[in-house]
Amino acid sequence: MKTKGALLWEPGTDSGWSVEEIEIDPPKRREVMVRLAASGLCHSDQHLDDGVIPLGWAPVLGGHEGAGVVTEVGPEVDDIEVGDHVVLSFLPSCGKCAMCVAGQSNMCALGAGVLGGTAPDGTHRVHARGKGVGCMSFLGTFAPYVCAPVDAVVRIADDIPLDKAALIGCGVPTGWGSAVYAAETRIGDIVVVVGIGGVGINAVQGARHKGARHIVAVDPVAFKREQALSFGATHAVSDYGEAAEVVAGLTNGQGADRVILTTGVAYGNLLEPAQQLTRRGGVLVVTAAAPAGQREVEFDLFTFAMSGKRLQGSLYGTTNARNDIPLLCDLYRTGQLKLDELITRTYRLDDINQAFRDMRDGKNLRGVIMYDH
Ligand SMILES: NC(=O)c1ccc[n+]([C@@H]2O[C@H](COP(=O)([O-])OP(=O)(O)OC[C@H]3O[C@@H](n4cnc5c(N)ncnc54)[C@H](O)[C@@H]3O)[C@@H](O)[C@H]2O)c1
Ligand SMILES: [Zn+2]
Ligand SMILES: [Zn+2]
Known part of the structure; x- marks a missing residue:
């Protein structure tokens, strides 16, 4: 599908984000397409631009804190269905590697590759200007749709507002x-x-x-x-x-x-x-x-x-995403965790550079990009 996303063509140079047309492929094996409600702005995306987190490849589609609704599932996906509400976890958990089975899924072997510049299978799901685009954390939530590995997708209850749930993809569990x-x-x-x-x-x-x-x-x-x-x-x-x-x-x-x-x-x-x-x-x-x-x-x-x-x-607050993301949703529902108050300002994707300026100026607890479909 054709849509738009926020890219860095020269990460590490403080160039700011370029919002432009991108093409996202349909989900392949063990992948799903998610229509995002919102994406949080985490300082780690700022670090792709300022070079604190060096990439060594480009371009990158930023964003790793999102939630939305599944619109399409690829082959061999039997645990997530179209219509499911999901949080995208900035670190996937495969459930099979030594660290996952030991209950330390923040150390998942698959997660160790999130800054590798491709989908887990070594190919690109996003393209721009005729080039393959790497996605932050296998995700790239600075676009209204994400083709995500199912290992990075955690189903949540339908009554949790998705724009708030987006923050449970990184900042909330990490802190x-x-x-x-x-x-x-x-x-x-x-x-x-x-x-x-x-x-x-x-x-x-x-x-x-x-x-x-x-x-x-x-x-x-x-x-x-x-x-x-x-x-x-x-x-x-x-x-x-x-x-x-x-x-x-x-x-x-x-x-x-x-x-x-x-x-x-x-x-x-x-x-x-x-x-x-x-x-x-x-x-x-x-x-x-x-x-x-x-x-x-x-x-x-x-x-x-x-x-x-x-x-x-x-890393990721030493949480286990599949346990802790639904737990944090429940704590929110029962009034024991504040999410609404975390969002100081919302932005359109086109205003992403202003949103990062506001982060650097200390104006927001969290800024959030809202997608209207
Ligand atoms: N370990 C992980 O898994 C993980 C996950 C997410 C983010 N992070 C990292 O966590 C850090 C925080 O991310 P964020 O999104 O909350 O950033 P943020 O920009 O929202 O917040 C940083 C805060 O630090 C304050 N600050 C700066 N210098 C300070 C100082 N010397 N003393 C006291 N306060 C100071 C700023 O005023 C700001 O309020 C970043 O480095 C980010 O990359 C790590
Ligand atoms: Zn983050
Ligand atoms: Zn694993």
């Missing part, structure tokens, strides 16, 4: 799971979340779910701090210095139980102050993407080892 699973937050913990974007605000929600006593949100932008308080943070401060004062006061100088790094970029100088906020035996979670290739990190390794702290990477 929520960073607090719930990666940080292993416990009742009564003091949790610090550094960076209150679409990911960090959901770390605040996750920490609240696990019964944190105090949640300290750190963000230089006043709007983000206000939002953090309305999502359950008990304190909101603008930088590490203020956070250190608040945490010292709350913990009698001991430090926070969990510190979660969800800034737009994980620069190397952000680690040591985060460690200093973390108590002896506490956990420091890194969810934010660092510039690939960054090797210089400020980190007091002596103190780290001798105070028994844990440094924990967090």
